[in-house]
Amino acid sequence: MKKDTQIPYKIYLTEEELPTAWYNLRSAMKTKPAPLLNPGTGAPLAFEELRPVFCDELIKQELDNETEYFPIPEEVFSFYKMYRPSPLVRAYFLEKALGTPAEIYYKFEGNNTSGSHKLNSAIAQAYYAKKQGLKGVTTETGAGQWGTALSMACSYFDLDCRVYMVKVSYEQKPFRREVMRTYGANVTPSPSESTQIGRKILEEYPGTTGSLGCAISEAVEAAASRPGYRYVLGSVLNMVLLHQSIIGLETEKALEKYGIKPDIIIGCAGGGSNLGGLIAPFMRDKILGKSNVRIIAVEPASCPSLTRGKYAYDFADTGKVCPLAKMYTLGSGFIPSPNHAGGLRYHGMSSILSELYDEGLMEARSVIQTDVFAAAEKFARVEGILPAPESAHAIKAAIDEAEKCKETGEKKTIVFGLTGTGYFDLVAYQRYHDNDMSDYIPTDEDLERGFASLPKLG
Amino acid sequence: MKKDTQIPYKIYLTEEELPTAWYNLRSAMKTKPAPLLNPGTGAPLAFEELRPVFCDELIKQELDNETEYFPIPEEVFSFYKMYRPSPLVRAYFLEKALGTPAEIYYKFEGNNTSGSHKLNSAIAQAYYAKKQGLKGVTTETGAGQWGTALSMACSYFDLDCRVYMVKVSYEQKPFRREVMRTYGANVTPSPSESTQIGRKILEEYPGTTGSLGCAISEAVEAAASRPGYRYVLGSVLNMVLLHQSIIGLETEKALEKYGIKPDIIIGCAGGGSNLGGLIAPFMRDKILGKSNVRIIAVEPASCPSLTRGKYAYDFADTGKVCPLAKMYTLGSGFIPSPNHAGGLRYHGMSSILSELYDEGLMEARSVIQTDVFAAAEKFARVEGILPAPESAHAIKAAIDEAEKCKETGEKKTIVFGLTGTGYFDLVAYQRYHDNDMSDYIPTDEDLERGFASLPKLG
Numbered sequence: 001m002k003k004d005t006q007i008p009y010k011i012y013l014t015e016e017e018l019p020t021a022w023y024n025l026r027s028a029m030k031t032k033p034a035p036l037l038n039p040g041t042g043a044p045l046a047f048e049e050l051r052p053v054f055c056d057e058l059i060k061q062e063l064d065n066e067t068e069y070f071p072i073p074e075e076v077f078s079f080y081k082m083y084r085p086s087p088l089v090r091a092y093f094l095e096k097a098l099g100t101p102a103e104i105y106y107k108f109e110g111n112n113t114s115g116s117h118k119l120n121s122a123i124a125q126a127y128y129a130k131k132q133g134l135k136g137v138t139t140e141t142g143a144g145q146w147g148t149a150l151s152m153a154c155s156y157f158d159l160d161c162r163v164y165m166v167k168v169s170y171e172q173k174p175f176r177r178e179v180m181r182t183y184g185a186n187v188t189p190s191p192s193e194s195t196q197i198g199r200k201i202l203e204e205y206p207g208t209t210g211s212l213g214c215a216i217s218e219a220v221e222a223a224a225s226r227p228g229y230r231y232v233l234g235s236v237l238n239m240v241l242l243h244q245s246i247i248g249l250e251t252e253k254a255l256e257k258y259g260i261k262p263d264i265i266i267g268c269a270g271g272g273s274n275l276g277g278l279i280a281p282f283m284r285d286k287i288l289g290k291s292n293v294r295i296i297a298v299e300p301a302s303c304p305s306l307t308r309g310k311y312a313y314d315f316a317d318t319g320k321v322c323p324l325a326k327m328y329t330l331g332s333g334f335i336p337s338p339n340h341a342g343g344l345r346y347h348g349m350s351s352i353l354s355e356l357y358d359e360g361l362m363e364a365r366s367v368i369q370t371d372v373f374a375a376a377e378k379f380a381r382v383e384g385i386l387p388a389p390e391s392a393h394a395i396k397a398a399i400d401e402a403e404k405c406k407e408t409g410e411k412k413t414i415v416f417g418l419t420g421t422g423y424f425d426l427v428a429y430q431r432y433h434d435n436d437m438s439d440y441i442p443t444d445e446d447l448e449r450g451f452a453s454l455p456k457l458g
Numbered sequence: 459m460k461k462d463t464q465i466p467y468k469i470y471l472t473e474e475e476l477p478t479a480w481y482n483l484r485s486a487m488k489t490k491p492a493p494l495l496n497p498g499t500g501a502p503l504a505f506e507e508l509r510p511v512f513c514d515e516l517i518k519q520e521l522d523n524e525t526e527y528f529p530i531p532e533e534v535f536s537f538y539k540m541y542r543p544s545p546l547v548r549a550y551f552l553e554k555a556l557g558t559p560a561e562i563y564y565k566f567e568g569n570n571t572s573g574s575h576k577l578n579s580a581i582a583q584a585y586y587a588k589k590q591g592l593k594g595v596t597t598e599t600g601a602g603q604w605g606t607a608l609s610m611a612c613s614y615f616d617l618d619c620r621v622y623m624v625k626v627s628y629e630q631k632p633f634r635r636e637v638m639r640t641y642g643a644n645v646t647p648s649p650s651e652s653t654q655i656g657r658k659i660l661e662e663y664p665g666t667t668g669s670l671g672c673a674i675s676e677a678v679e680a681a682a683s684r685p686g687y688r689y690v691l692g693s694v695l696n697m698v699l700l701h702q703s704i705i706g707l708e709t710e711k712a713l714e715k716y717g718i719k720p721d722i723i724i725g726c727a728g729g730g731s732n733l734g735g736l737i738a739p740f741m742r743d744k745i746l747g748k749s750n751v752r753i754i755a756v757e758p759a760s761c762p763s764l765t766r767g768k769y770a771y772d773f774a775d776t777g778k779v780c781p782l783a784k785m786y787t788l789g790s791g792f793i794p795s796p797n798h799a800g801g802l803r804y805h806g807m808s809s810i811l812s813e814l815y816d817e818g819l820m821e822a823r824s825v826i827q828t829d830v831f832a833a834a835e836k837f838a839r840v841e842g843i844l845p846a847p848e849s850a851h852a853i854k855a856a857i858d859e860a861e862k863c864k865e866t867g868e869k870k871t872i873v874f875g876l877t878g879t880g881y882f883d884l885v886a887y888q889r890y891h892d893n894d895m896s897d898y899i900p901t902d903e904d905l906e907r908g909f910a911s912l913p914k915l916g
Contacts, residue, residue, distance in 0.1 A: 008473045009539040015466045081467040082551065082842045093540065111569050113844045113879075155839045175884035181891050182838055380640055381613045384540045386571045421571075423881040426633035433639050 010087040011254040018085055019249035020077065021069035022242050024061075025276070025352060028284040031359065032065040033238065033351035034326035037313060042457055045323050053220060055230050057128040061239040070242060072124075073131075079123045079156060080246070083112035088254040089418075093382040095402070102405035104398060105260070106418040107251045107278065108385065113179070116343075116388065116420030117274050118149035118234050121243035125232045126153035135228035136160025140190065140215035142169055143342030144176030145388075145420060146234035151185035162229075164190040164218045167210035169342070176424050190215035197221055197319065212345070213318020213332065220321055235271030236316060236325070236350050244277025251415065252281045262293055264401055266416040268393035269297040269306065269364070270343045272350030278417040279362075286361060296401075297353065297364040298393040300372070301441045303336040305329055305349045306357055306364035308447060314348055314454055324455060327354040330442075333453025337440035339369055340428030341389035347450065367396045368439045373432040375399050376422070388420040389428055468545040469712040476543055477707035478535065479527035480700050483734070484810060486742040489817065490523040491696065491809035492784030495771060500915055503781050510682055511689050515586040519697040528700060530582075531589075537581045537614060538704070541570035546712040547876075551840040553860070560863035562856060563718070564876040565709045565736065566843065571637070574801075574846065574878030575732050576607035576692050579701035583690045584611035593686035594618025598648065598673035600627055601800030602634030603846075603878060604692035609643035618687075622648040622676045625668035627800070634882050648673040655679055655777065670803070671776020671790065678779050693729030694774060694783070694808050702735025709873065710739045720751055722859055724874040726851035727755040727764065727822070728801045730808030736875040737820075744819060754859075755811065755822040756851040758830070759899045761794035763787055763807045764815055764822035766905060772806055772912055782913060785812040788900075791911025795898035797827055798886030799847035801877075805908065825854050826897045831890040833857050834880070846878040847886055 026032055035044040050059045061070060072080070091104040109117035129137050136159050141147025147163040154161035163185050170177055170189035180187050190210045191198040195218045201208065208214075223231035234240060255262060265282055267275035275297055285291035297306055305328045315332040316322040329348035330336075336345045349357075356362045376392035378399070379385070387395060398416040405412050422429065431437045442450075484490055493502035508517045519528060530538070549562040567575035587595050594617050599605025605621040612619035621643050628635055628647035638645050648668045649656040653676045659666065666672075681689035692698060713720060723740055725733035733755055743749035755764055763786045773790040774780040787806035788794075794803045807815075814820045834850035836857070837843070845853060856874040863870050880887065889895045900908075 010473075012470050015468075113838065113842055115881075152842060156842075174888070175881070178884040178888045178891070179844060182835055182844065182887055184839065377640055380571065381642065384571055384610060384614075386637060386640065423573075423633070426636040429640055430632070430636045433636070 007090050007258050009092060010089050011257065012087055013085040013250060013253055015081060017253060018080065019246060019253070021071045023069055023245040023249055023280050024064065024067055024242050025245065025280045025283055026065040026238065027068040028287045029355065030287065031355060033355045036323040036325055039315070039320070039324050039455065052224055053231050055125070055128045055132050055134070057131065058125060058239050061242055062237055073127055076124050076127050083119065084246070085250050086111060088251055091383060094379060097378070097382045098399065098402050098406065100402040100406045101409060101411040102402040103411065103413045104402055105415045107247060107415070108418045109247060110385065110388070110418065110421035114145055114149035114152055115423060116145040116149065117244060117247060117277065118146045119152060120246050120277070121234060121240045121273065122146070122149035122153040123156065124243040126150065126157045126159055129230060130157040130159055134159065134230055136162060137230055137232045138162045138164070138219040138223040139232050139234070140164045140212060140219045142166050142212045142345070144169060144173055144424060145343060147185070147187070148176060148179050149234070150232065151180040151183035154185065155183040161185040162222055163187045164192070164215040164222070166190055166212055166215050172427065173424060190218050192218060195221045211318055216317040217319030217321045235273040235346070236348070238352060240273050241276035241350060241352055244273050245280040247274065247277040247417065248280040248282065251278065260413060262415045263412040264294045264296065264414045266296045266298060266394045266397045266401070266414065268344060268390050268417070268419065269299050269349060269353065270390065271346045272353040274417050274419045276350055276353055283356060283361065295362045296397055297357070297362055298397045299364065299366050300339050300341055300344050300393065301366040301368045302339040303330065303345050304366045305347060307366045310451060310454070311354060311358050312454055313457055316348065325351050327351050328357060329454070330447060331450035331453040334450030337442065338438050340425060340431065341372070341393065343390040344393065365397060367393055368441070370432065370437055370439050372396050373429070373437065385418070386422045387418060388422045389425050391419040394418065465548050465716050467550060468547050469715065470545055471543040471708060471711055473539060475711055476538065477704060477711065479529045481527055481703040481707055481738050482522065482525055482700050483703065483738045483741055484523040484696065485526040486745045487813065488745065489813060491813045494781040494783055497773070497778070497782050497913065511678060513583070513586045513590050513592070513688050515589065516583060516697050519700055520695055531585055534582050534585050541577065542704070543708050544569060546709055549841060552837060555836070555840045556857065556860050556864065558860040558864045559867060559869040560860040561869065561871045562860055563873045565705060565873070566876045567705060568843065568846070568876065568879035572603055572607035572610055573881060574603040574607065575702060575705060575735065576604045577610060578704050578735070579692060579698045579731065580604070580607035580611040581614065582701040584608065584615045584617055587688060587690070588615040588617055592617065592688055594620060595688055595690045596620045596622070596677040596681040597690050597692070598622045598670060598677045600624050600670045600803070602627060602631055602882060603801060605643070605645070606634060606637050607692070608690065609638040609641035612643065613641040619643040620680055621645045622650070622673040622680070624648055624670055624673050630885065631882060648676050650676060653679045669776055674775040675777030675779045693731035693804070694806065696810060698731050699734035699808060699810055702731050703738040705732065705735040705875065706738040706740065709736065718871060720873045721870040722752045722754065722872045724754045724756060724852045724855045724859070724872065726802060726848050726875070726877065727757050727807065727811065728848065729804045730811040732875050732877045734808055734811055741814060741819065753820045754855055755815070755820055756855040757822065757824050758797050758799055758802050758851065759824040759826045760797040761788065761803050762824045763805060765824045768909060768912070769812060769816050770912055771915055774806065783809050785809050786815060787912070788905060789908035789911040792908025795900065796896050798883060798889070799830070799851065801848040802851065823855060825851055826899070828890065828895055828897050830854050831887065831895065843876070844880045845876060846880045847883050849877040852876065
């Protein structure tokens with residue numbers, strides 16, 4: 001087998017080389033992301049207004065558009081060493097299978113029990129909650145990766161963890177639920193009888209299997225009504241992208257170690273936690289005019305917030321209990337058609353990424369589900385990793401770009417984020433194998449119905 | 459957090475440091491493991507007799523008690539680099555949680571999609587099958603790790619892979635089945651209508667949910683009756699322990715890199731594939747009088763082949779179609795009580811390990827299931843990895859040894875093998891959480907019934 005002996009299959013940084021601070025991409029942005037607004041007054045939300053819901057230190061990180069680096073607290077850094085650095089893998093086997101002149105790398109975040117990059121922010125948020133002397137945190141989970149990550153993080157800091165899991169997931173993914181139980185979390189199928197909003201919804205819609213919007217509302221209520229608790233979120237927010245910058249910083253260092261310059265960086269995009277983290281230092285260089293790397297966000301055609309959404313203020317949740325955020329959105333009332341990449345079924349996109357996309361600093365494309373699973377299976381067979389459906393969106397785009405290189409003969413360097421593993425997504429793989437998978441793309445009328453739910457502002 | 463800054467959390471060898479040959483522990487053994495016998499004649503099986511069932515090169519490895527090192531073929535080595543080296547992890551978090559002066563390390567083999575060490579031998583066996591120009595291989599799988607590993611290996615070498623999966627597992631673990639399908643394997647629930655023996659068993663026992671013994675018989679028949687096919691096995695055999703020596707060789711090198719001398723090495727033991735691989739170089743030094751490291755095999759109390767079995771010739775399979783092997787055994791007719799560590803529910807133990815145990819070079823102990831899951835959960839919460847039930851047997855013994863050190867104040871160095879992850883074993887975790895798990899230990903009468911199935915020789 002011909003191979004480039006200069007670059008190993010897997011580049012691991014040493015513990016000494018690990019980044020010791022998170023990078024705040026907002027500090028480099030010429031136009032800062034639009035602030036969160038109070039849905040009642042339409043005014044930017046101040047620190048004090050956010051305190052009943054979020055931890056103090058996290059609010060500071062959320063609102064700070066200027067500080068470049070936030071040192072990673074020692075206890076978080078120590079936990080990171082349990083599963084980081086994650087490897088930057090040279091996809092020699094995939095390159096060979098495609099017969100492409102392109103060089104492909106992927107940053108693999110799946111080698112921890114949560115099975116995804118979500119742990120990077122979960123441990124940070126749990127740490128700040130503990131530091132504030134809180135008893136516990138509440139959250140919602142759909143696909144289950146975030147809930148699992150938060151359970152692990154809370155177990156480590158001995159915090160109570162209450163997860164509202166969308167009922168249909170709770171029932172269809174009993175194994176996800178069981179992992180959370182192993183880490184001591186309290187998992188409640190949502191909607192539940194344990195909150196006012198849950199009881200109200202159950203009364204109005206008996207037999208409902210729930211939604212992410214409802215689970216968020218329950219989790220927020222549970223935090224607000226219980227002394228010593230706060231609510232935490234695994235994506236969309238500025239603070240989450242800040243914590244996830246560890247992905248990009250490690251990637252940057254690993255590439256530099258071998259003198260590799262990326263031409264294209266690709267990531268899947270739901271709320272933006274992974275993509276925002278992966279691209280952070282590369283986007284900084286692009287903003288500063290030091291690099292002309294292409295950055296591509298990949299989203300499902302069934303939930304195309306960047307490619308077909310509107311850049312507008314919207315509710316962050318379907319239940320409309322959260323602040324308004326300016327983002328590319330399909331409207332909080334948009335209902336995506338069945339898609340097995342649960343982590344990408346969010347109606348909006350992080351304000352940071354929305355702004356960068358709006359400024360033309362980032363590209364976006366959407367892909368259909370069966371193409372994604374075809375790419376996932378091809379990848380699994382040659383690279384030996386069973387990818388999460390979310391991650392496979394990035395694989396699909398990376399393969400497409402590598403095949404373009406094959407046509408043109410260009411030897412581009414492609415880096416993509418492999419956010420996680422698909423061990424809990426095998427029902428989706430089964431559907432794919434059984435040709436029982438929908439590729440429904442929303443019609444313009446579907447989108448109009450979603451846009452109709454956008455708030456009318458001043 | 460106090461920590462030893464000298465030794466990192468995870469020791470990764472570089473690709474240049476990877477072992478390039480497998481080590482054959484038999485070459486160091488003073489008394490060689492007893493040969494396989496022809497069940498008809500009682501005479502040692504010769505190369506030619508094994509050829510209809512196994513690949514030629516693998517038979518050579520099986521029968522060779524003298525060669526010290528077998529170079530790892532380049533294509534296998536290249537595949538190894540996809541997921542190896544595996545990390546040797548310093549269990550700082552577990553040490554702290556236990557408050558022990560002991561230093562604990564574990565060699566983690568779960569960071570690949572098969573979820574276990576099984577891939578180390580699967581890729582070797584698939585390679586030799588391909589090299590011989592075969593069309594495909596057949597095998598059986600119970601818990602599913604071996605079947606998954608072999609599917610991955612066959613996909614890589616474009617070999618047909620036919621897996622007979624014990625019907626109860628096929629039905630209860632649809633996700634394992636689906637991973638194999640993703641890698642292109644043909645998975646048949648056993649007993650099936652596709653073989654003579656399967657049809658016979660279905661006729662005699664309609665509605666049976668199968669057994670490992672039956673699945674082995676079907677896989678062997680399927681290989682023998684199909685031109686261009688051979689049968690492969692994931693444990694027990696000498697060749698498998700040879701391939702698995704990669705675990706021990708990497709562990710040895712990683713320990714040497716930091717000048718660490720182990721006092722105790724611990725591994726779970728079913729057929730012996732993991733333990734035999736992990737201990738290979740350390741047992742060599744012990745045989746040669748260069749080391750007095752303690753080596754401990756841990757088995758389930760429900761299937762105690764070493765601690766309560768007989769050292770005798772026995773059938774390797776319940777269906778009695780395989781050769782006779784001399785081993786510590788409970789008798790091929792022994793039926794273990796329900797235990798969720800499917801990989802440890804084998805009635806016998808590899809001939810190599812049986813001989814070493816008989817000579818007093820190795821200790822053995824058995825542990826009950828609920829204690830194993832308690833250890834698994836404790837480990838998961840502090841070390842962040844959800845272990846397979848099999849692997850958790852080693853965790854339980856490692857924790858016990860570390861707690862002894864706490865009592866005596868001794869600062870021993872404990873190394874254990876963490877063979878894999880438990881993502882497909884969450885039904886077992888659920889049973890544990892729900893207090894619905896049996897700790898049945900076979901009575902002397904149960905054992906006598908098993909021993910009655912031992913063949914009467916000469």
